[in-house]
Amino acid sequence: MALQSGETLAMLVGNIWSKPRSRYWTLLGLRLLAFLAAAAATLVMALNKQTKTFVVGTIGTTPLKLTLTAKFQHTPAFVFFVIANGLVCMHNLVMIMVDLVGSKFDYKGLRFPMVAILDMLNVALVSGGANAAAFMAELGKNGNSHARWDKICDKFGAYCDRGGGALIASFLALASCFSFLSSPYLNLSTRRPIVLFLTTIINPKPQTIFISMDCSNISHCICLVFQMYVLLLLL
């Protein structure tokens, strides 16, 4: 598509306050929904624990009891689910802050592609976590007769229900993350007048958007933020 300059298009991708007000609030609301859903999924799965006592036999008159606990740490897929949703939750929180107060600081245009790339990472993380946990939960619910793996949901019903709730929340977070990842692309794939309108309103004022922040060493700040984020991701 023929736009006047490459910078305006990048701003459209990574930056949401140069869009019309209703779209700004829609995208912010979607990010808030993703943050809350991911937080709910993390908390519900992380606190998922059920202890149950089974009677396995009797010696004379005293019954033999066996206490079994179902915890989320027993399954690596659920551990990955908790970690992935925790990271997604923190990422969405950081992005909400960036969208609300980010207009005061600017890293000379590096922030816009970083936001876009990190959003893609976000979606991949939450997609991987949610799907792995979904198939593990299906295995726990139905078992696998060919491999002789018994289902556990009939014994640990509350554990399964809570896990299912966390999964629903995580899929909701996935849906909203994917929608605001792809919302700039939906607008740009048609030559509707709204695109030209947006570019004309952005174009005459590039200097107001590239405000240099008062940091003694800008590249140092960028490296620090990126390192923090990478550390968070590798947690």
Added chain:
Amino acid sequence: MAESKRIFTFLLRFIAFCTTLSAAIIMASSREKTTVLALSVEAKYSDTPAFKYFVIVNAIVSIYGFLILFLPSKSQLWRLVVALDAVFTMLLTSSISAALAIAYVGKEGNPNAGWLPICDQVRKYCNQVKGALIVGFISLILYILLFLYSVHKALNPLLLEKS
């Protein structure tokens, strides 16, 4: 320069198509029949919904990759390719993570749930599933590269091109 870029991306798409096709075929042809304690045990990919999902997703993505190879480079549909690449990359990530979760249980078992590992009994099946997952990972990496490239071509997120 543009010509070599075009050839390179065509080659990348072709290799990605080949890897998704082979991942689907390797997983679908994994089958083993053994006797354990005088019982005949058969392991197929269709026993587990996660592996079925993996095969189906890789088949869909390979059909998509095959059709994309024939798209002329000046067509307007390349903007749609950005969106479709995003969707299919996400599908691939979900399929591989699901298959990996179940394959881990098959290999290591889950003693807390009383699930024993099955890889000792059906070794050939396990190795074939492992091979399919490795090929699936390679195809995922290729599709991520292709997705980033098509985003870069259609939009200009890193501000690398002077307008």
